[in-house]
Amino acid sequence: MPVSSDRLALENWPWDLTAAFQTLPESRRWWLALSGGCDSTFLLYCLSTLASRHSITLHAIHLHHGLNSDADQWQRHCERVCEALRVPLVTEKLALDPEKPDLEARARRARYGCFESLLESGDRLFMAHHADDQAETVLLRMLRGSGVRGLAGMPAQRRLGGGRLVRPLLGLERARIEALAGDWGLDWCEDSSNQDTRFDRNYLRHEVMPALERRWPRSGPRIARSAEHCRQADRLLGELAEHDAREVASGTGVSVRAFAGLADARRQQLLRHLLIRHGYQPPGERRLTTGLEALLKAPEDAQPELRGEGYRVCRYQDRLWLVPDLPDPDADAALQWRIDAGLDWFSTWLTAEPREGAGIATFGGERFGVRVLAAGQRFRPGPDQPRRPLRKWLQEHHVPPWERAWLPLIFHGETLVAIADLWIAPAWRVTVGETGWQPVWHRPWQLLRAVP
Template identity: 25%
Template sequence: MIEKIISKYKKQSFLIAYSGGLDSTVLLYQLIEISKKFYINIRAIHINHNLTSLSRKWTEHCKKICDINHIPLIIENIEIDNKKNNLEEKLRIKRYNIIYNHLFSNEILLTGHHMNDQCETLILSLKRGSGPTGLSSMSFETLLGNKKIIRPFLKKTKKELLFWAKKKQLCWIEDFSNLNIDYDRNFIRKKIIPLLEKRWPYFLNNCFRTTKICQKETRLLNYFLHEKIHDYIQYDNSLNIENFKNTTKEICTALIRHWISLKKIKMPSYKNIQCIYQQMIFSKTDASPKIILGKHEIRRYRKSLYFIKTQSNLRNTLLFWHNTKINLTLPNDLGNLIEDTNGITIPAPENNELINIRFQYEGYVLILGRNKKRKIKKIWQEKKIPPWLRNQIPLLFYNNSFISALGVFVINTNNRTKKTWTISWQNNLRFSYQNSFEFY
């Protein structure tokens, strides 16, 4: 059934996602038969979702089948509250994370997804109002991180797999939770597709053809966007939107979407992309709009969009550095402060002064080299430091006296002794050649 596909990957290693159900059982036995003709390494992984009292028996079944066929089996368990919303999606994410961690660098993951699964995914995408990318559904070959997934049964129907399994007298697990139509996918599988197939016998094949067309259209669009996006992406990976107001909405949203796709996160919905376009392009010039995308956010600064990791606000954080011979670790993975000879030279503290680090200051400051005080907000703007980084920069104080924004400026302290010391900030922030901060 899939011999020609697998034969292309001679001398390869394969990890089978083995649930014990019909699809993965057929996949396992297909690989066993193929291994008699071609030299391939086979392993299997079984994820116990612990959603039913039968889960342990299913795990034992998978172990027994793999033992009989001398297939190394990895068994992992997932513990998750089955009352949570979006349970299917949460389980899928956890499952793939576990599998990814077990995949060898030279190993290909094989799954038992077939044409019926593809049709279900297409209908779910239609329900969500997805565009061509979402309607592309599953690809025959994709990447999981930097590792490969192949779905060799995508051109085969469930009926074909069932016919082969019965012919070979295979034994597999029937998961009765698949009958629960409270889950969207099960509802589509049990209620919608049988009805559509009865009316239109070639419906599955036509769904498959639609996904192939959408995949080709998406690849073509991405090719042209990839060529065009380089005109807008800047040295710090921000997106230049200076001329977006004079560009059609369709082109702007396509460029924003492609820019986000390069970040390797789950693609935002159509609605979110429209929201990013409206808020980022058309809000007031002095505004600082923010769109949250999971653990990341998109921010606008001046005439560019930035994709950054969300950081905890440190404005009320106070750290004491009692022993400067020991490195001071900063929160939010901002690195360490070290007393050495390579850092910034600043006035030294008096013996009785407490060295402390803060991340917030309001008011006017007189920085070294100036003869007039300015609001610290103006200093941040002058140094081209975007708002979301201003409370991530360690501010050095002696008691309550502001001494330096480390790596940015030093306060003019003429009333202090001439004694100095040097501090290095080993950090994830650095100045660019345009004198502005980059954050990694």
């Protein structure tokens, strides 16, 4: 069926489609996630019309998952459609092992990781999720025990990488989009895997939602309306969390003692809020509850932590810290470091800067050995001081316990020259008027900040 150019004209769009694009996001460049299915193909034609009218550059991106025998055919379809519309197309292939568990979740992470890598500051990525997708998302999250934030469903817009993700079709149902696409004479691909009810979302789509519709007609819009109520509640909870964040603020961080003074529900909500603000996914309710209890109530000499996906929250003195998961340092590691170059030190970064009157007295190209802290290691802090345990000295200088495990010790032969950027041996320090090389250890952990 040929594409109907008259109906494609912006002036001939029906009111509900015009309303979906009533507020266009300001951007110099648009991207569209194009699968080749009905929804994304329909959105491609919509955006192509709008981009031409508003002189905006539109690109499409197609992700080849390599999991379906028809994947090459879908890619060729996307190429033909984009060529006809003169829309540049980027194709990326994802390496996914279908035999490993959690295929749906792994594929989703791979897709969004690819999208983030493409988006630059100010870019907008459009996705063709619609009202039925929203209802399925809310039901899935409900069955997983999600809270208010999860039950709010997919937002119409959110930050993604350097740009923003936009879902303009959330107000339209699948049947409406298919009807409009048919009226326009569009051609699209059908993904046979969408019929496979082994996947949770497909089971909901083909087994659960039809049963709900038979018993409670227009269940999808009702679920979407409930999601909007949850979204409003989540905004109010966010405002409350911002108020509590100011109440527990102490310098740039949060006071653990003040944090503990909040009611249970409020401190849990505050921690979720702060983790999301820092770009981390909060752990599940059980882990968050037990971990937060330990962080706030463990004895002062304990080392409690709350573990999340790819990070942990640690307590040190009256502060909470975000510590990303790093490879464990090798106790026998002894790397060579040219002091005027950077060194990858177990996923941390060690450099040195030339400074007048500070740093190690050496020329730029000299090499040093870098090792980790050894059990029972002792050193002499000053020429008139006795040798003492290095761990005790680190405690006195308020070095957090997790930092000690990765602490780079800088040697020349068997002589300890420097302890990261905390201490330089007196015999190796430059004198006044000389320029030395000051070590700088770039630590990846950070204070859990109360304010942005």
